[in-house]
Amino acid sequence: MPEVAANATDAVLAEWLVAESAEVTVGDALATVETDKALVDVEADADGVVLKVLVAAGTRVEVGSPIAVLGAAGEEYDPSLVEAPTTAPPATNGATRVFASPLARKLAKDGGLAIEDLVGTGPRGRILRRDVDKALASPVVEEGAGTPSPVVEEGAGTPPSVVEEGALAPVSKPPSAEGAVPHTRRRRAIASRLTESKQTAPHFYARATVRADALVALRAEINAGEVKVSLNDLVVKAVAAAHRAVPEMNVVWMPDAVRTFDTVDVAVAVATDRGLVTPVLRDVTALPVSTVAERVRDLAGRARDGRLRQDELEGGTISVTNLGMYGVEEFAAIINPPHAAILAVGAVRDEPVVEDGAVVPGRLMTVTLSVDHRPVDGVVAARWLAVLKDLLEHPVRILA
Structure with a gap:
């Protein structure tokens, strides 16, 4: 079992993609492993034959434990030469x-x-x-009972126990109004990463208010045709263009150095039923906005289905998170390590603005940049935010 996610101690062997006695070559997918955030294919590192599958699908296995035996054609499996895998029993x-x-x-x-x-x-x-x-x-029915027990809504606490007629009810405290939802592996992973980020990365914040009239108009013009884009797709393109203009922001902090990058990879926050994930869009500056929109939709769809590959969750130097669709006007986000920054995008709102000395109706959008002060100085972040604001207010430049 490989360590497909950093610091993972175990993983679920979700599915075998080959059968025993199957011939495989280097790079062939042998099995699918489930991590906290994605399903990852485990590939063969040598040519050979699958002599024995040691772990059933659906079993949680410790990292480093054997899951199968590969050998040469004609070779026989010798169980005495293989250490038993450290597993939890498969569901039976x-x-x-x-x-x-x-x-x-x-x-x-x-x-x-x-x-x-x-x-x-x-x-x-x-x-x-x-x-x-x-x-x-479905409502829960106790074994042998003629009526279902009450259905407890999430967070509503535990219903009182059923007491047989004539029996003395035990003296106990009234049921709590608060429920307890056990942590999932993904929720634990999210909590661990965000705690690490706040503890190790000194955050500072920069905010800008953008006149979004031209941005909204451009989106409407594009969507009048066959191509459909969101405001967030345009923001992602603008973020990449700002990174190209201010390359000092296209960095990550490493223990011994600040690493710089030639291409701009941008992570996009996606809310799923099982928690937040941030798939990475590669080389955004080289993509037309229509392709950005198409790839973001694909990544978001597969994120919600739990079908992202591990490599699609790695890399990038900045994330974009948008709560504008929920009416949130402004917020600050926690940096997704090892990124150097995250941009929080609020809702577009109608407000009066002063233009050439006169009050006129306008459309405003607040963006808040959270920055890791270790690799990025305040003046660099300020320059970057000024470039981003200018691009969003003159969005035709985003398409160039």
Whole structure:
């Protein structure tokens, strides 16, 4: 089991892509492994034959433990030469293996359900996401009871216990109004990274208010045709252009040096049911805005389905996070390590503005830049933000 995510101690072997006795070559995908943020394919590092699969799909395995044995054609598997993998037992029901998709297993675990208790509606009874969703939405019925127990909404606490007629109710404190939602692996990972960021990266903040009239008009003009873009797509393009104009911002802090980059890779924050992820869009300055929009939609869709590759979550020097669609006018975000900065984008709002000495209606948007002060000085961030503001207020330059 490889360490597909930094500092990971274990991972779930989600699916085998080859069978025993199959011939493989270097680079062939052998299995899919589930990390906190993505599904990652494990590739063969040598030509050979799959002599033995040691771990069943759906099993959590410690990093470094063997998951399969590869050998030469004609070679036989010798169990005495292989250390037993360190695993949690695969989900089973008696002696029968339970077939379930990796996503269904994760959702069941996060929802506190035993996968072997679910009824699958997929091929060969395979448990799918819809089966988990149905189980989570169903009221809980105690074994042998004629009526269902009350359904407890998330955060509503635990219902009082059922007391048999004539029995004395135990003296106890009233049920708490607060519930407890167990941490998922992804939520723990997010918490760990953001805590690390605030503890190790000295944040400072710079804010600008942008006249967004031209930006909104440009988007409407583009969307009048076949190409559809969002305001955030245009912001991502502007961020990349600002990095090109102020290359001192296109850096990350390393233990022994400040690393610089020739291309501009921008991460885009995507909210999913299982937490926030930040897939990275590569070489944004070389892409037309239509391609940026298409790739952002693809990354966001696969992020919500849990199908991002690990390499799509790595790299970049800055993230863009946008809460404007929720009506949030202004906020400051925590830097996503090892990035040097993150740009928080607020909603476009109608406000009176002064123009040539007269008060006129205008459309304003607030952007807040959070910066790691280790690799980036305040004057560099100020120059960058001035360039970004100018690009957003003259957005035709973004398309150049």
